Amino acid sequence: MQRNxxxxxxxxxxxxxxxxxxxxxxxxxxxxxxLISGLNPIFVFVIGIGMVFFQYFMSDKLVLKTTKAKAVTKEEQPKLHEMIERLSKIGGIPKPRTVAIMEMEAPNAFATGRSPKHATVAVTTGLLSKLNDKELEGVIGHELAHIKNRDVMVMTWASLIVVVAGFLMQMLFWMSLFGGFGGHRRQGNGGQAMAMMMVVYIGVIIIYFISQLLISTLSRYRELAADREGAIMTGSPTNLASALKKISGQIAQIPEKDLRQVEHANAFFIIPALQGNAIASLMSSHPPTEIRVARLMEMQQQNWHLLR
Amino acid sequence: MRLFRTLFKKPDSPESNESDILSTVLRITNRDTNGKKDINLSGESTLLLNANDHPFFTDIKSSLKELDKELFMSTMRTPLQGLKSETYNSCWIIFESTNNQKMVDDINAISSHIANLGLGENMTAAVFKGTIGDQSFYCICNYRTSKFYPLVPLGHDMRDNELEMKIGDRIASIGIPLEPHENWYSLSDVPI
Known part of the structure; x- marks a missing residue:
């Protein structure tokens, strides 16, 4: 069964x-x-690493708490457990420790956890009700591929630079407000030191935004890799393609709110401002659905199964 | 008021015709699909109002009784019970009849009357109960957009979006103005 x-x-x-x-x-x-700024790089990176470590070890618990996902037993969700167990075996990874369900109409799923042994797979009730078994298998395959590829670990550590640059940005901002970048303390060349700190500040801001772009790009590539791996796991790229079309298509646009909650909010005339926006797509963590579906269909058309 | 003029026929017009948006819902009645009459209106509907402290709402039962005397709304369900929504500050006026045309006429008449009271902005939607095969659904006319959309509740705040899409396609194909999908808002406590 195992396909390595x-x-x-x-x-x-x-x-x-x-x-x-x-x-x-x-x-x-x-x-x-x-180094130029005179700040201790070790000190800054140690703080950043501490923050990332916390995120890395607590991510599964934090995500479960914030999404209000509830762990379900094999007795409660036998079909889902069986599907995850079977696909995990095919993928050559241990069955995730926690299988959870979120009471949410929007169809969605996620995988989290620092390693395959500590992994969690969660799906929404909307996903279970809207997808057929084959499509659900496609989505589960994709999430298990994230676990197999250790994407939580890769993305958490890759984002260390964003954490550090963000921390530095804040630090320099407060220093500029209260200490004039410490220029008055630097003997003699106060003005020059201040100009240097300004350069550092601008440099950090630029690095922060470039890193964000790079992390988003990396995330999109990891998504495409998980699509591919998941499709191979389930044996059918069209399962995930069909699920993606269903999830992000017209059904996904149907709102969950009650009409009375929005009738005064001019909601009927709002067009999502960022939809189709080039900057928004650059910062997006997922590739556009059309690209994902096209790649999966391409995989289907090729003799993709020979790749196994 | 302009909205209501486009939404509804004049209150004194003798019979409803398809010049008013609400009457287009009657096209659903006994629609054929492959020789089978599988989509229909079930003869129940309700008008959803957003209540405020206007005298019309403070004693809505009396207000409706007065209206009934004036307009002879034979399809309005009496006795007038379960009018107020528990969750929202809104109320429902329920209509029942085997004559869907008459029911639409009554909703049009009461809507015009309420609009004439200066409460046009308080009218949220007209909801028609229908069936497709063995499944019940609601056809909702959003008064702010003058368009319809389907709602198939499954209980526990769940909806059958797939069936809603199918019904949406069907009602659009028979010329009923369809609301864009992003405006297919739910209604949690429809009393019919």
Whole structure:
């Protein structure tokens, strides 16, 4: 049953590596700026690592708490448990420790946890009611692929630079407000030191935004990789393609709110401002559904099963 | 008021015709699909009002009794019970009849009357109960947009969106103005 020799998408792998390299350059630039500024880079990175460690170890608990997902037993959800168990075996990973359900009409799912052993897969009631078994299998396959690819770990650690740059931005902002970047304390060259700190501040802001873009790009590539891996796990790229079309199509636009909650809010005339916006799509953590579906259909048309 | 002029026929017009938006819902009645009359109106409907401190709402039962005397709304359900919504500050006026045309006429008449009281903004929607096969659904006319959309509640705040999409396609195909999907808001406590 186990399929470990999964065909690779070399182009995608190269793109991920290139993004990783650019992130490395951003890390070095940030380190350089820290040295110039006179701030202790070790101190700043230790704080950043501490924050990321907390996020890494607590992510599953935090996500479950914020989404109000409730763990369900095999007796409560036998079909879902059986499906996850079967696909985990095919994927060559242990069955996730927690299977959870969120009482939410919007069809959605997520996987979290620092390792396959500590993983959680959660689905919404909307997903269970809207998708047929094959489509649900496609989505579960995608989520298990995230676990197999250790995406929580990769993305959490990749985002360390954003955490550190964000922390620095705040620190420099408060320093500028209350201490004039400490210029008055620097003997002699107060003005020059202040100008230098301004350069560092602007540099950190630029690195922060570039890192955000790179992290989002990496996340989109990881999503495409999980689509591919999940499709191979389930044996049918069309299952996930059909689920994605259903989830993000017209059904997904149907609101959950009561008409009386929105009748005074001019909601009937609002067009989502960021839809189709180029910047919004650059910052998006998921690739556009059309691209995902097209890639899956391409996979289906090729003799993709020969890749196994 | 302009909205209501476009929504409804004049109150004194003798018979409703399809020039008013609400009457287009009658096109649902006994619709054929492959020789089978599977989509229909069930003869129950309700008008949803957003209540405020206007005298019309403070004693709505008396207000409606007065209105009934004036307009002879034979399809309005009496005795007038269960009018107030528990969750929202809104109320429902319920209509029942085997004559769907008469029911629409009564909703049009009462809507015009309420609009003439200066309460046009307080009218939220008209809701018609229907059936498709063995499944019940609601056809909702949103008074703010003058368009219809389907609602298939499954209980516990769940909806059958897939069936709603199918019904939406059907009602649009027979010329009923369809609300865009993003405005298909739920109604949690429809009393019919």
């Amino acid at each position: 020799s999964i065909g690779k998408d070399h182009q995608l792998t190269i793109r991920m590596l290139a993004t990783g390299l650019m992130l490395l350059v951003a890390y070095l630039a940030l380190f350089g700026l820290l």
